[in-house]
Every structure is written in C-alpha cells, then in structure tokens.
Amino acid sequence: MTDKTATFLEYKALLFSIAYNMLGNVDAAEDIVQDTFLKWMEIDTIDIRHTKAYLVKITTNKCINYLHSARQKREEYIGLWLPEPLLNYNPNTETPKIESYHALSLGFLVLLEKLTPQERAIFLLKEVFSYDYWELAEMFEKTEDNCRQILKRAKDNLGKDARRFEVDLKVHEKILHKFLQAISEGSMEELIDTLKEDIVMFADGGGRLFPTNGQRLAAPPKPIYGRENVSKLLLSAVSKLDYINGLEREIIVANGLPSIISYSKGLPFSLISFELEEDQIRNIYLQINPDKLKQFKK
CATH class of the missing domain: 1.20.140.160 (PhyR, sigma-like (SL) domain)
Structure with missing residues (x-):
C-alpha cells in the first residue's frame, strides 16, 4: 500500500x-x-x-x-x-x-x-x-x-x-415494538394509538408491482394522510403480505434508528422507518423498491 x-x-x-x-x-x-x-x-x-x-x-x-x-x-x-x-x-x-x-x-x-x-x-x-x-x-x-x-x-x-x-432512542424503540406488535396482530386500535392524528406515510416502490396472494401490490403514488387512512392501508397490506411464503420481520438499525425490515425467502422485501413527535409516529417511510434494499440481503 x-x-x-x-x-x-x-x-x-x-x-x-x-x-x-x-x-x-x-x-x-x-x-x-x-x-x-x-x-x-x-x-x-x-x-x-x-x-x-x-x-x-x-x-x-x-x-x-x-x-x-x-x-x-x-x-x-x-x-x-x-x-x-x-x-x-x-x-x-x-x-x-x-x-x-x-x-x-x-x-x-x-x-x-x-x-x-x-x-x-x-x-x-x-x-x-x-x-x-x-x-x-x-x-x-x-x-x-x-x-x-x-x-x-x-x-x-x-x-x-x-x-x-432530536431522537430519544429508548422511546423510539418502545414505540417501534408497539407498532410492530399492532401490525403483526392486525389490531387497528393499538396501531392508531401509536400514530399522530395528522401522520403522513410516504412509500417508494420505484413503480414496481409486487405479486401477493394472486394480486399485485404497488406503493401508493402519493403520500397518505391521517392515522385512519394510514392504519387501514398498513393493515390491508400486511394481511396480503402474510400470504407470502417465508415472510419474516426483523428489527435492524438503518440510518442510525431502529427500523423494521421484512424478508421473503431471505431477500429484503420492505423497510419501514419513522420519525416521532411527542411519543407518537409523525411520519412513516416505507421502502419497497428492491433496487434500494440490495445491501440488506442476508
């Protein structure tokens, strides 16, 4: 050298x-x-x-x-x-x-x-x-x-x-676990409890369509506003994703914050990150563009 x-x-x-x-x-x-x-x-x-x-x-x-x-x-x-x-x-x-x-x-x-x-x-x-x-x-x-x-x-x-x-990691981890439990159990009430009323969800799918249970799932082309709309969309998507063989979810650290990654047969399928405001989720960032998840392969 x-x-x-x-x-x-x-x-x-x-x-x-x-x-x-x-x-x-x-x-x-x-x-x-x-x-x-x-x-x-x-x-x-x-x-x-x-x-x-x-x-x-x-x-x-x-x-x-x-x-x-x-x-x-x-x-x-x-x-x-x-x-x-x-x-x-x-x-x-x-x-x-x-x-x-x-x-x-x-x-x-x-x-x-x-x-x-x-x-x-x-x-x-x-x-x-x-x-x-x-x-x-x-x-x-x-x-x-x-x-x-x-x-x-x-x-x-x-x-x-x-x-x-400005992030309190302990609070962030606590809310993330509550959020993950709510979507895993399909509990609308518990999920809404983690979200701010004026929450916004952003999703990036790169224009791709993803086959799930005989249907094709695509990222919303525009931001989703309000906790009821966000909750309904998340729970609907999770119910469809649960039909994917070998789907598993893990908590990892991305961009310095705990995040939720989903794998399908060992390949990264989605990554959920969020930011908090007053101990509730203010914004959700959902990444399902496979080109942007390459480094997360197991």
Missing part, C-alpha cells in the same frame, strides 16, 4: 458520509468516493497543504454536480422518491456493519430535498460535520459572509421542521 493510498483511506469513511448525506444514494456515494480516490492518485500532492480539506472539496463538488444532473431523473421517477436507506447493523445476525459512517435519518434526508445542492452542502458541512466558516469559504471559493448567508437561507428553507429530528 502506497503512502497516498494510506492517506486516502484515513478519510474514506468521512468522504462516504458526506457523499451519502448529500445524495441519499449508496451506490452513487461509493462511485463518487472512488472517483475522488482516482483523482487523488493521479495528481501531484506535493503542494497540497491540507489533505482532508482537499479531498472533502473534491467529493463535495462531485456531489453538487451529481445532484444537478440527477434533477431530471428525479422528475421522471415513477411515484414517490425516497432516499436509499443505509444499513448500520442487524443485531440478529452481526456486529455493527457501518459503525464509522455518519448517516442522517431518512426523515432528515427527505427534508434536505428542499435545499439547492449548494445549500445542502454548506448546511451539512457546517451543521453536521462542524466545519468553520473560513473552511467553507476556502472550499467553495466564497467569502465567509456569503457562506453565512447561504446557511441562513438553507435554515430558512428547512424552517421549524429541522427541530423534529
């Missing part, structure tokens, strides 16, 4: 964390980190004084360019688009898998979609990765005041919603 390779590997986890939180796409984040590595190996590094800052700048700029080019693809995406979840670990099968990566919750990644690529980059680097304004100014070739203005604009665009994502 060369010294340049060893230097890059020292920052690889950080670069992936930045790229993933910028893009919400695991494969794309890995590709950008690999592209950054190739560029790093090609250049003469003798005049580079701050290696970490240089690598972060390359990675961030590649992410910004990717987001600009991906906008058209997002508009053509069938149904709702949700970020690809990132597996932290499965307590039933293994020790932590990606313990050194910092992944924001799916709910926060969805919220960040409100921002322009540059706003998102500056918000993440300042608020999540604790970069100083002078570092941002050098990275983006702007003044510190400009960076402050961009961050303020980003926070204004996020509004009060950004405050929702």
Whole structure:
C-alpha cells in the first residue's frame, strides 16, 4: 500500500458520509468516493497543504454536480422518491456493519430535498460535520459572509421542521415494538394509538408491482394522510403480505434508528422507518423498491 493510498483511506469513511448525506444514494456515494480516490492518485500532492480539506472539496463538488444532473431523473421517477436507506447493523445476525459512517435519518434526508445542492452542502458541512466558516469559504471559493448567508437561507428553507429530528432512542424503540406488535396482530386500535392524528406515510416502490396472494401490490403514488387512512392501508397490506411464503420481520438499525425490515425467502422485501413527535409516529417511510434494499440481503 502506497503512502497516498494510506492517506486516502484515513478519510474514506468521512468522504462516504458526506457523499451519502448529500445524495441519499449508496451506490452513487461509493462511485463518487472512488472517483475522488482516482483523482487523488493521479495528481501531484506535493503542494497540497491540507489533505482532508482537499479531498472533502473534491467529493463535495462531485456531489453538487451529481445532484444537478440527477434533477431530471428525479422528475421522471415513477411515484414517490425516497432516499436509499443505509444499513448500520442487524443485531440478529452481526456486529455493527457501518459503525464509522455518519448517516442522517431518512426523515432528515427527505427534508434536505428542499435545499439547492449548494445549500445542502454548506448546511451539512457546517451543521453536521462542524466545519468553520473560513473552511467553507476556502472550499467553495466564497467569502465567509456569503457562506453565512447561504446557511441562513438553507435554515430558512428547512424552517421549524429541522427541530423534529432530536431522537430519544429508548422511546423510539418502545414505540417501534408497539407498532410492530399492532401490525403483526392486525389490531387497528393499538396501531392508531401509536400514530399522530395528522401522520403522513410516504412509500417508494420505484413503480414496481409486487405479486401477493394472486394480486399485485404497488406503493401508493402519493403520500397518505391521517392515522385512519394510514392504519387501514398498513393493515390491508400486511394481511396480503402474510400470504407470502417465508415472510419474516426483523428489527435492524438503518440510518442510525431502529427500523423494521421484512424478508421473503431471505431477500429484503420492505423497510419501514419513522420519525416521532411527542411519543407518537409523525411520519412513516416505507421502502419497497428492491433496487434500494440490495445491501440488506442476508
């Protein structure tokens, strides 16, 4: 291993964390980190004084360019688009898998979609990765005041919603177990008790149809509003899914939070994540696009 390779590997986890939180796409984040590595190996590094800052700048700029080019693809995406979840670990099968990566919750990644690529980059680097304004100014070739203005604009665009994502893991786990028990037993009353009255459910199926018990199940193309509507849809879907041979559910940790994954014959079928507000579920994120569940294979 060369010294340049060893230097890059020292920052690889950080670069992936930045790229993933910028893009919400695991494969794309890995590709950008690999592209950054190739560029790093090609250049003469003798005049580079701050290696970490240089690598972060390359990675961030590649992410910004990717987001600009991906906008058209997002508009053509069938149904709702949700970020690809990132597996932290499965307590039933293994020790932590990606313990050194910092992944924001799916709910926060969805919220960040409100921002322009540059706003998102500056918000993440300042608020999540604790970069100083002078570092941002050098990275983006702007003044510190400009960076402050961009961050303020980003926070204004996020509004009060950004405050929702402070998590009490013990409460989260407690509600998750109640939710899982309710849908497993088909109890409408217990399920409704876990949901806020104005809950919203988002589902990403990538436009796919899934055969279940002689029928075809598809993700709702639009958000589902209200706890009665969400409860009815969830229990109806679960009753159909129970006919799938070899269906099993497990609790894993994805994007730093306990989540519910369903397997069919060992292959990941769905992932449910949620965010809480006042000890009830505020939003549900249902991922059933198989392309976004590949890393969850057993």
